[in-house]
Amino acid sequence: MYRTHTCGELRIKDVGKKVTLAGWVQRIRKMGSLSFIDLRDRYGITQLVADANASADINNEISTLGREFVIQALGSVAERSSKNSRIETGEIEIKLLGLKILNKAEIPPFTIEDNTDGGEDLRAQFRYLDLRRGPLQRAMHLRHVMSQETRKYLSSVGFWEIETPVLVKSTPEGARDFVVPSRMNPGEFYALPQSPQTMKQLLMVAGYDRYFQIAKCFRDEDLRADRQPEFTQIDCEMSFVERDDIIDTFEGMIKHLFKTILNRDFNEPFMKMPYKVAMDDYGSDKPDIRFGMKMHEITDMVKGKGFGVFDSAEYVGAIAVPGCAGYSRKQLDELTEWVKRPQVGAKGLVNIKIENEDAVKSSIGKFYSDEELKSIAESAGAAVGDLVLIMSGPARKTKIALGTLRIEMGNRLGLRDSSVFAPLWVVDFPLLEWDEETQRFYAEHHPFTAPKPSDMDKFYSDKKEDLEQVNADAYDFILNGTEVGGGSIRIHNSDIQERMFQVLGIGKEEADYKFGFLINAFKYGAPPHGGLAFGLDRFCALFGGQDSIRDYIAFPKNNVGRDMTLDAPSEIEKVQMDELCLKTVSPAEK
């Protein structure tokens, strides 16, 4: 061992001890004849000091040191004259008796401090230096603890962690697969799993009863901001359960994580909100319930008063933004521009300001009396001093746009505090989604998601309107407006599965080709089962109070799927291509 102690553990009680530390030089300060070195490792920072008694050798060594040099320091623990209460070792320092350079370091391309001066690309390229910084070390530690506590909890309630393969079969469903050419089977490919979904269902057929896995998943998608081609799921499945058994079990896990990691207690059950309510009240299937500002439909109230935009609208909805009655014309114009951007896609924005008990101002004042405006504002839940914002148009599209505006106003008003946690289950999702273009239904989740038992009549109806109303036994776990997990009860009955394929317009041959092994497995005694998966990267980021998942992944890819540290992907040698019986063609040759 190169050390007797870490840089984070010495305290006032250790004064007088002779110790050896090893770590990285954080900074060096000279004060007259004294030299101070902050020595850093994963555990903390300890101050080394070469005082008047230090040997010439030590002082010579110190004069050659630079930032990030790796050194070994021998010395005795002494009480500091000027203590530093910001670090845990701040009451002591090490009076140097010896110092050895274990490794030199070139000057790092950015500062290794909590707030660094490095740009994103540079930090990605030198990820091993970025990872030395406090915020990333804390992120990696949080992730470690999340993983261990997840496993501990699930093991304690009878789940077995079972590894499923990474080289699996390509199925042309869902997102695009990453594929792996097979040298031993030329012309054939493995796929990397988009999730262990089918494998975990096989494990239920195999009687494993309670399965989990912290599993790598892969999707070859064009990367949107903050998506990764490889990501990690807490993947789970249970047998002989109904929806609330699953929700209760994993609510237990989530509460365990909140308690052990953030020391937060949630004594009440999490709210369960039907999808329809989420869309009506929040314009989103992942509502952020840290703040109110709920949406209110005012369609009936506003029609027939001569305002054509509202008269022709399928839906008119309003939110009451607290304390913003004083918004200037300029601010309101800016907001209107904001909602007109393609990302929101609204046509316009109507406002009512409740300036005081008597004064109501509105952009649609000429169509509505003050009383009418007041009563609209009241319906939107507005009080004196509030700003009512109103959107109109096709119902679904407008609700989503108004929900987006709600989130924006929440951000602007500081209502989305990352240290507040508002967990929520969204339930009763539609089973099917009608696609106008292809004039057919698609599965909202996947074709193995079960209809709610209470909707079984409608599921067997021939009418499109009935089928549209069938809800799935599916659920999402939402934290602070972010979808962190989701799952469903699966179909285990072959008649219902057959009906599902029929509704989706999937013929027997197609079903066999795509899902043959699973359908076959289901013939041999499949238990009722269901499960869910949590996005671990996202879960960690939320627990850490951060928006981006990248800091919670040791070596993330950039937004063109490149690992800047390893410089992957890269060309491979011709002999490798030959062994795989593969040739690259230019896009033109395809």
Add this chain to the structure above:
Amino acid sequence: MYRTHTCGELRIKDVGKKVTLAGWVQRIRKMGSLSFIDLRDRYGITQLVADANASADINNEISTLGREFVIQALGSVAERSSKNSRIETGEIEIKLLGLKILNKAEIPPFTIEDNTDGGEDLRAQFRYLDLRRGPLQRAMHLRHVMSQETRKYLSSVGFWEIETPVLVKSTPEGARDFVVPSRMNPGEFYALPQSPQTMKQLLMVAGYDRYFQIAKCFRDEDLRADRQPEFTQIDCEMSFVERDDIIDTFEGMIKHLFKTILNRDFNEPFMKMPYKVAMDDYGSDKPDIRFGMKMHEITDMVKGKGFGVFDSAEYVGAIAVPGCAGYSRKQLDELTEWVKRPQVGAKGLVNIKIENEDAVKSSIGKFYSDEELKSIAESAGAAVGDLVLIMSGPARKTKIALGTLRIEMGNRLGLRDSSVFAPLWVVDFPLLEWDEETQRFYAEHHPFTAPKPSDMDKFYSDKKEDLEQVNADAYDFILNGTEVGGGSIRIHNSDIQERMFQVLGIGKEEADYKFGFLINAFKYGAPPHGGLAFGLDRFCALFGGQDSIRDYIAFPKNNVGRDMTLDAPSEIEKVQMDELCLKTVSPAEK
């Protein structure tokens, strides 16, 4: 929940309770008017009984049941008249009050019993049924516990589990990479990691101090028996440590696993055996020390007596096989044939039988006196009743062949009891291996393995003989003759690394191309570090007392790398190939 209890938990104290169970029909027996059903789930088997009081409905349902049907049973717990002490629920049975078929099952293609009648291919194809059998459930559970206890122990001594990426850079070193074409970077490929080796070294540079990961690794090798293209490692690395710090840490982990999983105590430190001793005494770098039968060199004793084979041999070695002096001519001929097979590759086999105090018989009796034969036998450690087996030839090759024979004799004599555990560290491996064909040195382990500090002079010598004698700071963990883990102290000093590349004949350009990102990282303050990795699949199999790792992997590949359950690999659609800018060529076109 479809049940109030599992099939493994009801006991005599529960008699009188009304319960609901769910599970699979293991078997049905009729005895007059009584029907018995063994109901099985992951937790056990419980007997259901429909007696004279059972309703006609129940009896009707029972008459439609088949093996592996999934049922839900309502009943009251009763004491059995004839108890079954072989199962934990054997004192009770459930008197049926209701029975519901949750799912039917086709007749399984093999019996779901501990000893099944299914062949290997059939069981691979129907893996989800094979996984229902007791031995596989126990194997999966053992693996689950091994994984959790490994994590628990390593976390408790300060290791952080950090996930490294699966889509990495292809490096033309070591085994063959599986590659993944990048759609977003046409013509470029990711590789799947053969191990997280370079990534974990980057994490040490990043200051993570103690890292572990239970990580999937991938090697596109022609599969020998019991190798898998994807396998799992317990992968670990530590900073500021020397060899014995690492060995002590992981010996702690191994002892923890032995204690918690098998309830075995190892109070003494595991033996550390130098590689040279292992080769001399056991003819193997992974000696099985559950039994003696050590090899003894007798080269000097046997030369010059007119037996040409020995006179010209570089090495002559012997083992004493206990109690086998009575081997017949036929048995000895068979053994000789056995060692002549290409897998062993010996030229022949000489024997001496110590039949009693006075009678010594030998196949080389005409060259050696009885006294000489006795003294040879004595050197081999033989006692009366033993059979001495002797091989000769080139030293290394002959030692390995004799070591292989030793293992075979251990098997034949039942000395390799899978319930006995003999752990061992093999240390002081050669750093370099001379390749006659290319007339250059190769790294035995990998080019980042450090020479032993005590061999540094020889490491800088220009003489081939000196370099051949340099030992590496490397170590393997051996259990019962199987290599379960291995690792090394890495080079952290750039001068030593440069010398290593020089010795290996790797130029600067080549080194940069192959290991550029790691060499670069090492410029910014790499700490002294080292680590090791354990093969989890193998570790589990040994703990389970089995030879094959396949039962410890939920969905293993067969020996041409095919997943028989999922039917992977498979052809992919042309549109996928086009998106990847790839074309398959026939071997002839290459």
